[in-house]
Amino acid sequence: MKSISRKFEVNSITSEQQYEIRVNAALDIARFLIAQGHAFHGHDESSSSLNKGNFLEMLDWYKKKNNEVRVAFDELCPKNARMTSSEIQKDLTQSCALEISKVIKEEIGGNLFSILIDESRDISIAEQMAVIVRFVNKKGMVVERFLGLKHVEDTTSNSLKKSLL
Numbered sequence: 109m110k111s112i113s114r115k116f117e118v119n120s121i122t123s124e125q126q127y128e129i130r131v132n133a134a135l136d137i138a139r140f141l142i143a144q145g146h147a148f149h150g151h152d153e154s155s156s157s158l159n160k161g162n163f164l165e166m167l168d169w170y171k172k173k174n175n176e177v178r179v180a181f182d183e184l185c186p187k188n189a190r191m192t193s194s195e196i197q198k199d200l201t202q203s204c205a206l207e208i209s210k211v212i213k214e215e216i217g218g219n220l221f222s223i224l225i226d227e228s229r230d231i232s233i234a235e236q237m238a239v240i241v242r243f244v245n246k247k248g249m250v251v252e253r254f255l256g257l258k259h260v261e262d263t264t265s266n267s268l269k270k271s272l273l
Contacts, residue, residue, distance in 0.1 A: 122184070126185065127189060130190070130191045133180070134192075137166045137167055138197065138204055142201065146162050147161070149162075149194060167192065209255065212241065215243075221242060222242045223241055223272065235260050235261065235262060236258065237257065237271055238256075239255040241255055258271055
């Protein structure tokens with residue numbers, strides 16, 4: 109009886125370690141793509157595609173460079189824990205955005221700031237609002253930080269104000 113429970117315990121620890129490797133690799137790739145301002149997805153993300161999109165292509169490159177990552181993704185990975193779906197990629201991006209927002213809030217501290225809002229249309233002609241915060245940092249320099257884009261119904265000042273609030 110002990111040997112079976114011990115086997116489950118060891119297997120569970122190994123599974124957790126492999127999962128952590130997959131999460132960290134996916135986060136590393138997401139951080140890089142976000143920092144560079146690159147898109148994550150490709151038009152055809154199938155395994156036979158010549159260009160699966162930046163996230164999956166970079167993951168393939170990462171697996172070639174790091175055997176531990178390759179094993180975690182290709183050999184010891186359940187199909188439902190691959191960390192490569194578009195939903196996971198969006199979650200990773202959202203998590204990074206929240207952390208960046210926290211850093212910006214800490215950078216502003218209790219100082220005064222202003223919000224810049226600009227409207228534009230995306231490629232599908234949907235209206236969107238860009239939000240930028242401007243403040244003076246501790247060194248006395250004026251700093252602008254991009255906070256994000258938000259889709260809006262229209263770009264009237266009242267509508268943009270409601271979306272901001």
